Amino acid sequence: MTDDDFQQDALSVSERLAAEALIVDVDGYEGPLDLLLTLARTQKVDLRKVSVLGLAEQYLAFVDKARHLRLELAADYLVMAAWLAFLKSRLLLPPDPSEDGPSGEELAAHLAFQLERLQAMRDVAARLMGRDQLGRDFFVRGIPEDVARTRRVSYTATLMDLMQAYARIRTRDEFRPFVMDRDAVMTLEQALDRMRGLIGYAGDWTELASYIPEGWEIDPARRRSATAATFAATLQLAKEGQIDMRQGETFAPIQIRKRPHGR
Amino acid sequence: MADETPPMEQDRSLFEAPPMGEQERMVEAILFASAEPVTVAELAARMPHGSDPAEALVHLRKRYEGRGVRVQKVGDAWAIRTAPDLGFLMQKETMETRKLSRAAIETLAIVAYHQPVTRAEIEEIRGVSVSRGTVDQLLELEWIRFGRRRMTPGRPVTFVVTQGFLDHFGLESARDLPGLKELRAAGLLDNRPPPGAGLEGEDDDEAGDAGQSELFED
Amino acid sequence: MADETPPMEQDRSLFEAPPMGEQERMVEAILFASAEPVTVAELAARMPHGSDPAEALVHLRKRYEGRGVRVQKVGDAWAIRTAPDLGFLMQKETMETRKLSRAAIETLAIVAYHQPVTRAEIEEIRGVSVSRGTVDQLLELEWIRFGRRRMTPGRPVTFVVTQGFLDHFGLESARDLPGLKELRAAGLLDNRPPPGAGLEGEDDDEAGDAGQSELFED
Secondary structure: OHHHHHHHHHHHHHHHHHHHHHHHHHHHOOHHHHHHHHHHHHOOOOHHHOOHHHHHHHHHHHHHHHHHOOOOOOHHHHHHHHHHHHHHHHHHOOOOOOOOOOOHHHHHHHHHHHHHHHHHHHHHHHHHHOOOOEOOOEOOOOOOOOOOOOOOEEEEOOHHHHHHHHHHHHHHHHHOOHHHHOOOOOOHHHHHHHHHHHHHHOOOOEEHHHHOOOOOOOOHHHHHHHHHHHHHHHHHHHHOOOEEEEEOOOOOOEEEEEOOOOO | OOOOOHHHHHHHHHHOOOOHHHHHHHHHHHHHHOOOOEEHHHHHHHOOOOOOHHHHHHHHHHHOOOOOEEEEEEOOEEEEEEOHHHHHHHOOOOOOOOOOOHHHHHHHHHHHHHOOEEHHHHHHHHOOOOOHHHHHHHHHOOOEEEOOOOOOOOOOOEEEEOHHHHHHOOOOOHHHOOOHHHHHHOOOOOOOOOOOOOOOOOOOOOOOOOOHHHHHOO | OHHHOOOOOOHHHHOOOOOHHHHHHHHHHHHHHOOOOEEHHHHHHHOOOOOOHHHHHHHHHHHOOOOOEEEEEEOOEEEEEEOHHHHHHHHHHHOEEEEOOHHHHHHHHHHHHHOOEEHHHHHHHHOOOOOHHHHHHHHHOOOEEEEEEOOOOOOOEEEEEOHHHHHHOOOOOHHHOOOHHHHHHOOOOOOOOOOOOOOHHHHOOOHHHOHHHHHHOO
């Protein structure tokens, strides 16, 4: 009696462990197709004769069990479950002639094809890796000849070098702040930085135009931008009480000077 | 024995190609000296004018049959490699090779058997997306390279295997991949679109790259 | 002989040494693959117990008499070397290979991706001036050549890549170079926010010479 009880407990524990092992293994699968392939193999039939309906049921039961154990399944597993449920209904119900789209048989045949193809690629991958390999089973010349008679330098580069170089240039560009993309633009910050440095020397009234930085006064686009930025910067400095500004009349030159008690 | 011949070499080539036995020696010397496979064109460029390295290679290959090293075809090039059954003698030369992940091995096999193949097609076959590192690793090993762009919408690049791949696995050409014929006969290398993939048409041969990924995206 | 075998030796050695023909193959493979000349003692250590590498060497040496390579004594060790009369074939083997400079590889990449491209455009893309030496080097390597003149003021020459470039990098055409998106997918670019406006915009002013830029629209 007590023995029986004990056995029953042991059984349920091992059952539970088995179920959990199955679920925890989900991480070991490379996506739903991989899992389906594993399930298909448990049918122990030729993959070409696999029962897709049975497979759909196995998969749905698997997902159900995972839910039951409150394990989180990645979204693509659930998408596959939904699709297989749909496939199952198509396979079970008589075909509706008014309905568009492929039949359940067509969909099932394609899934079987995918499974067979994946298995085939795995088989040949294993055969490929089982071949004799260079540097492991057979070998190149250990002493490549170099008779130093005529020494010519040849430059070499690989496609990887080339692509990495291009990628380097391109990413550098992506990261350049966009205002820098146009070198004819002076920003307010640039002008302000510059003016703060210069204003200490402006004891007397000087024309604003003389503060346009060198190299910006010839090209009209650059001059316009530099003038606007410098003007905005002086307004800011005036607001901060660091300079005085004046203008004789409309369109007359603007003049600035350091405010004597400023700073 | 022929130590004093070099000055004559040039003159002779002005008249006729050296005898085939001599050409065979030359090919032998060049292949022995190079660690990399050498193409027939490169051989011809280095040998005296009028030489026929392709024929010399036939003789040379036969000569090395069953020997400790062998003359091996690698794509359109040739190399001398040690006989694989003697690998056990070579522990000293064995290079530590980076262990490839299962994803990388499968991706490599798919490129080899389905080439030229797009990334979307690789993903369709494996049923999962291909991680950046996987393709990167195979490119770095110089086992795969970019092939022609596919003339389909988006003009995706394709991947093909390289001469280095053939050399590494001792294959004369990609046609000699193990099991290739059986796979083809079984239709497993066909690009078979999922049923009802496109509403536009059912022309099976013009398979787009849309592929089965749609199955998993609905 | 077997009586004296130490108990720890491999099973193989419990039997007898391989036939002399086999030993000759082994010596041949070892000499071929070793990075340095090999002494008789080293050969003996690597070959199955009971082998007689000295005798195998005698046979091997005879076999290579008059061939394109020969078995040669170097000090007290042995190596396979090119027959001296064929040394003239080895001139190509003496090339010293160096990596291209960063400036050169970047310039080459820009020509490949943006051809036909002027020097001014290269400088604009790289953000630094391109030295004459860099362009000269690429011209000399025959990886780039002059293309058509641009029909703009000054009629600047353009640069394009050559067939030699395609051969060297194993490309079928420059159009098969991967685009930005594909570089990123292959892990060659860090995963950064997609570019708002790439270089195409800057270069597009000359529609006729837009070249490959359309390939890189992400």
